[in-house]
Amino acid sequence: MSQHYRTLAVNSPSYYALALALAALALLGLGAAHYMESEGHWVTGMNNQIVWGLPHVFAISLILSASGALNVASMASLFGRTIYSGWSRFSGLLAISLLIGGLLILVLDLGRPDRLIIAMTHYNFKSIFAWNIFLYTGFIAVAGIYLWFMFERKMNQYVKVAGLVAFGWRFVLTAGTGSIFGFIVARQFYHSAMMVPLFIVLSLSLGTAVFILVTRIVGGLSGSSMKSEISFSLMRLLGILIALEGFLVCVFFLTGLYTATRYDVVLFVLVNGGIHTFLFWAGQAVVGTAVPLGLIFLIKTQPDTSVRLASAAISKVIGSFCLLYVMVIAGQSYPQLMFPGKQVRSTFFDGVVIHYAPSWLELALGLGGISVVGIIILVVTRVLPFLPAEAQRVHSS
Numbered sequence: 123m124s125q126h127y128r129t130l131a132v133n134s135p136s137y138y139a140l141a142l143a144l145a146a147l148a149l150l151g152l153g154a155a156h157y158m159e160s161e162g163h164w165v166t167g168m169n170n171q172i173v174w175g176l177p178h179v180f181a182i183s184l185i186l187s188a189s190g191a192l193n194v195a196s197m198a199s200l201f202g203r204t205i206y207s208g209w210s211r212f213s214g215l216l217a218i219s220l221l222i223g224g225l226l227i228l229v230l231d232l233g234r235p236d237r238l239i240i241a242m243t244h245y246n247f248k249s250i251f252a253w254n255i256f257l258y259t260g261f262i263a264v265a266g267i268y269l270w271f272m273f274e275r276k277m278n279q280y281v282k283v284a285g286l287v288a289f290g291w292r293f294v295l296t297a298g299t300g301s302i303f304g305f306i307v308a309r310q311f312y313h314s315a316m317m318v319p320l321f322i323v324l325s326l327s328l329g330t331a332v333f334i335l336v337t338r339i340v341g342g343l344s345g346s347s348m349k350s351e352i353s354f355s356l357m358r359l360l361g362i363l364i365a366l367e368g369f370l371v372c373v374f375f376l377t378g379l380y381t382a383t384r385y386d387v388v389l390f391v392l393v394n395g396g397i398h399t400f401l402f403w404a405g406q407a408v409v410g411t412a413v414p415l416g417l418i419f420l421i422k423t424q425p426d427t428s429v430r431l432a433s434a435a436i437s438k439v440i441g442s443f444c445l446l447y448v449m450v451i452a453g454q455s456y457p458q459l460m461f462p463g464k465q466v467r468s469t470f471f472d473g474v475v476i477h478y479a480p481s482w483l484e485l486a487l488g489l490g491g492i493s494v495v496g497i498i499i500l501v502v503t504r505v506l507p508f509l510p511a512e513a514q515r516v517h518s519s
Contacts, residue, residue: 127507144493151490154483155230176480180488184224189292190329191217199285208510219498227491311453327363331438361418398452410441
């Protein structure tokens with residue numbers, strides 16, 4: 123292979139400004155986690171009804187993005203798309219970084235991070251959470267071996283095998299994440315077999331969008347940009363994945379309206395759910411689906427596609443975050459159907475829609491996890507050659 127790679131060699135003030143900003147956000151997130159652990163989760167917007175809050179939305183977004191960020195490496199090694207081979211290493215690095223950031227948020231939001239040792243040494247294999255410990259740590263190991271095979275010339279002949287294992291593992295990982303929700307019988311909004319395929323496609327589209335945005339930021343720091351033919355190919359791929367995701371979202375809600383036990387909660391989200399309804403229609407339907415599809419397939423501004431691609435990717439990330447917020451929070455806010463067909467009366471929030479307002483501590487923790495992802499990428503790309511050497515140089519006019 124004649125592919126050459128380089129490190130992120132920059133000395134511009136923007137690089138150090140970004141590094142300082144990310145470090146400040148990481149420290150803020152660490153401080154928020156320490157305060158939540160010291161004082162208890164009552165200082166957040168979470169309560170004994172809403173136990174998964176904004177940090178979990180951030181964490182799930184990063185975990186799903188990690189799986190999808192490996193799309194580029196998979197297309198290059200498994201499907202023979204050599205046009206992407208230059209970005210394969212960076213694709214693997216981004217996938218590992220995103221997963222570390224997402225898991226870091228989850229660990230720090232437990233309230234007692236030291237209890238993680240118990241979860242790693244005492245397993246309840248009837249719980250999907252126990253299985254996910256193996257899936258998440260295994261993904262980091264598999265992706266790390268995948269990267270090793272890319273770097274080591276003597277192991278290049280096994281890259282396709284490692285890519286196949288990573289390809290299968292990330293599908294299982296995403297299926298496991300979707301199963302966390304799909305297996306919860308007590309929550310009518312979650313309990314659906316559609317959760318698994320929906321999360322898989324969501325990871326593919328969200329991960330591709332995140333990859334596009336991060337490579338654009340890295341390119342801006344180094345004064346280079348992705349080749350136009352790669353950008354155009356990624357834009358078409360992103361459009362197809364967004365369209366497929368939109369179809370599965372429609373199927374998910376239509377099957378919910380068809381199912382008697384889920385009809386009320388689905389109608390709540392779609393029609394009278396307040397902020398949840400607004401975030402779904404304005405965030406997911408319009409910003410996350412209609413806008414990027416219009417930018418990709420309806421607007422023609424050849425030959426430069428970079429602005430369209432970046433705008434579509436930003437819209438997709440915003441829309442996916444809104445969708446995950448609705449799915450995670452609305453599913454808990456709506457009252458549980460304890461005994462179908464029966465009336466239940468008590469003083470413990472029966473039939474009451476729970477209000478949830480995220481606190482700044484939760485936001486700080488989520489942004490801190492994202493900042494850790496950025497710090498890992500900035501440091502590692504300065505030390506090891508992860509970037510393609512033949513990227514286009516950006517010329518100022």
